Amino acid sequence: MLDPIQYDSIKCGHGSVLSVLQGAIFPGETAWQAPSFETLLANPTCFGFFVAPQKNRETPFGFLLMQTVLDEAEILSFGILPKFRKKGVGSALLQHGLYFLQKQNITEVFLEVAEDNLAALKTYQALNFKQYGKRPNYYNRQKGVTCSALLLKKLLS
Numbered sequence: 001m002l003d004p005i006q007y008d009s010i011k012c013g014h015g016s017v018l019s020v021l022q023g024a025i026f027p028g029e030t031a032w033q034a035p036s037f038e039t040l041l042a043n044p045t046c047f048g049f050f051v052a053p054q055k056n057r058e059t060p061f062g063f064l065l066m067q068t069v070l071d072e073a074e075i076l077s078f079g080i081l082p083k084f085r086k087k088g089v090g091s092a093l094l095q096h097g098l099y100f101l102q103k104q105n106i107t108e109v110f111l112e113v114a115e116d117n118l119a120a121l122k123t124y125q126a127l128n129f130k131q132y133g134k135r136p137n138y139y140n141r142q143k144g145v146t147c148s149a150l151l152l153k154k155l156l157s
């Protein structure tokens with residue numbers, strides 16, 4: 001059983017936390033450095049949420065980072081630490097973000113996901129994201145193998 005969770009807004013100054021969290025969520029990939037996150041967070045169109053145990057809000061175990069352009073939004077980075085996965089937290093965090101976007105009158109959300117990322121695809125499909133495009137051979141895997149990026153979107157009403 002997972003302890004009760006809490007969502008907290010990501011703010012300027014959270015770049016280091018985000019960089020460490022992203023590194024642990026995407027092992028084997030190069031995490032964005034803290035200053036890169038800070039540059040994004042300095043832009044008022046960029047925002048997001050941490051998810052953490054209610055009893056320990058200082059140690060988030062997942063995050064969702066998004067950016068808006070006019071009435072559209074893009075999911076920039078999103079993930080849950082391995083230990084906390086498959087407990088419904090990823091979907092709950094995503095729904096929290098989508099609800100926030102709706103309140104901001106955002107009408108459509110876009111994202112990019114690797115075709116071999118079944119967990120993420122399942123998560124997005126369960127929330128009714130639909131594929132609208134594909135970038136072949138977009139990601140490099142080991143030993144020269146490549147993987148396509150799928151472009152997904154969801155209409156918010």
Ligand SMILES: CC(C)(COP(=O)(O)OP(=O)(O)OC[C@H]1O[C@@H](n2cnc3c(N)ncnc32)[C@H](O)[C@@H]1OP(=O)(O)O)[C@@H](O)C(=O)NCCC(=O)NCCS
Pocket residue numbers: 025026078079080081084085086087088089090091092112113114117118119120121122123126
């Ligand atoms: C994608 C991710 C955020 C999902 O988080 P999570 O907390 O495990 O997701 P949930 O427990 O809410 O599960 C959501 C759905 O995905 C399914 N799912 C989760 N992990 C899965 C897996 N490894 N294989 C198959 N299905 C999976 C669940 O069964 C659930 O489907 P349902 O609603 O039909 O039952 C998490 O796997 C993660 O952080 N992955 C690494 C980072 C990443 O890939 N981010 C997205 C980049 S685009």
